[in-house]
Amino acid sequence: MKRVFMEIAYDGTAYCGFQIQNNAVTVEGVINEKLSQMTGEDIRIIGASRTDSGVHAKGNAAVFDTDSRIPGEKFAPALNTRLPEDIRIIYSKETEPDFHPRHCDCVKTYEYKIYNSPVPDPLLRLYSHFEYIPLDVEAMREGTAYLVGEHDFKSFCSIDTSAKTTVRTIYSIEVSREDNLITIRIKGNGFLYNMVRIIAGTLMLCGKGRLAPEKIREILASKDREKAGPTAPAKGLTLVKIDY
Amino acid sequence: MKRVFMEIAYDGTAYCGFQIQNNAVTVEGVINEKLSQMTGEDIRIIGASRTDSGVHAKGNAAVFDTDSRIPGEKFAPALNTRLPEDIRIIYSKETEPDFHPRHCDCVKTYEYKIYNSPVPDPLLRLYSHFEYIPLDVEAMREGTAYLVGEHDFKSFCSIDTSAKTTVRTIYSIEVSREDNLITIRIKGNGFLYNMVRIIAGTLMLCGKGRLAPEKIREILASKDREKAGPTAPAKGLTLVKIDY
Numbered sequence: 001m002k003r004v005f006m007e008i009a010y011d012g013t014a015y016c017g018f019q020i021q022n023n024a025v026t027v028e029g030v031i032n033e034k035l036s037q038m039t040g041e042d043i044r045i046i047g048a049s050r051t052d053s054g055v056h057a058k059g060n061a062a063v064f065d066t067d068s069r070i071p072g073e074k075f076a077p078a079l080n081t082r083l084p085e086d087i088r089i090i091y092s093k094e095t096e097p098d099f100h101p102r103h104c105d106c107v108k109t110y111e112y113k114i115y116n117s118p119v120p121d122p123l124l125r126l127y128s129h130f131e132y133i134p135l136d137v138e139a140m141r142e143g144t145a146y147l148v149g150e151h152d153f154k155s156f157c158s159i160d161t162s163a164k165t166t167v168r169t170i171y172s173i174e175v176s177r178e179d180n181l182i183t184i185r186i187k188g189n190g191f192l193y194n195m196v197r198i199i200a201g202t203l204m205l206c207g208k209g210r211l212a213p214e215k216i217r218e219i220l221a222s223k224d225r226e227k228a229g230p231t232a233p234a235k236g237l238t239l240v241k242i243d244y
Numbered sequence: 245m246k247r248v249f250m251e252i253a254y255d256g257t258a259y260c261g262f263q264i265q266n267n268a269v270t271v272e273g274v275i276n277e278k279l280s281q282m283t284g285e286d287i288r289i290i291g292a293s294r295t296d297s298g299v300h301a302k303g304n305a306a307v308f309d310t311d312s313r314i315p316g317e318k319f320a321p322a323l324n325t326r327l328p329e330d331i332r333i334i335y336s337k338e339t340e341p342d343f344h345p346r347h348c349d350c351v352k353t354y355e356y357k358i359y360n361s362p363v364p365d366p367l368l369r370l371y372s373h374f375e376y377i378p379l380d381v382e383a384m385r386e387g388t389a390y391l392v393g394e395h396d397f398k399s400f401c402s403i404d405t406s407a408k409t410t411v412r413t414i415y416s417i418e419v420s421r422e423d424n425l426i427t428i429r430i431k432g433n434g435f436l437y438n439m440v441r442i443i444a445g446t447l448m449l450c451g452k453g454r455l456a457p458e459k460i461r462e463i464l465a466s467k468d469r470e471k472a473g474p475t476a477p478a479k480g481l482t483l484v485k486i487d488y
Contacts, residue, residue: 122255
């Protein structure tokens, strides 16, 4: 028996999220199926981040246990010949038998992309949120200052969370603009349910001039989901990488 | 009667090219249909660039004639509510009645994108050509030097061309690399059938070390399509803009 680690990229458009579900096509479900076909075992991967329906990944991660004699690093190329084009294993390797991709220290990097222009770009429609109201990137940046650091992010978490604590640390948030495409890049030691999308929705309110950036301090203090901005749509979000 | 000019963006993935065809879904066919529904007339647009099946556009152009009382600039928003998400009219305006988008001086800018990495990126799979062999961008740049300027591009043109002359002028070709994504950006006063894709295929041979960049001078002189590299796949190509 050995444990194999994989880095996984996918276009979330066609999937009902990462986590396996009955009667819905998910990234985890597809990978389990292909790995089980390859090995003849009943393989069940353990994912690092259970991204929501429509959310993309360039660097999600997962582990699985197998008695197969296939070397750890050979799973990536072998799986890629079997997987649909919208899921790719970047690499695979044997790892420690007790390595768990969720129960360990890591830094996660997410990007939220907003196409901010009077007319949507058809080539970016699946990988960005479209917003025609001009956004003030400087105001969005001011808003980020109140979010960086260790805080109780209860106001930035969907109400149906099962998390034991809502305290998290954000290491950095960068807001950049290149032509019409705004990218919010956020690094932290873990994120609550919908936290990045609620942060994106709240920063967009700052960008539209509908929320003064300094109000974010009060929103955090209130610990009230109703005070923060809306949850921004899933398709703008990509899990970029997880550093263990 | 007035003539209306439109700038058009589309994701070419789902279309059998720009130009109208019987029994195939094309960008021109879809726009004609929606414009005819809107106006009650039998509208037939005249496109600037009849891009191939699978080729994308951020800035193609077209004109059409109409007796409609809809102001020129209102066609863009009205059409966008009717068009599928993968076609968007960037703007529209009334233009001179004798303006023809193909029979006039213009500068066209194309980009050819190559994702150059051991494993494809699912998020770029529809908008770039995947190449796992490492490409030497410097060698590709050397190759471009022989192509810039006025030349007979007969060697870089698919054999079934109907062009009267195969002489064209390329104003510039830039090859840039950002992480794993290589972009060939090319500007010219017009391009022969498949010319940009054959240039991309030939520069990739230089990048792989299979063709010495200076050989491109001989390829041009030979006026023989067989001497140039293969036609690179359509999905890597985007018509970026047309400057009139």
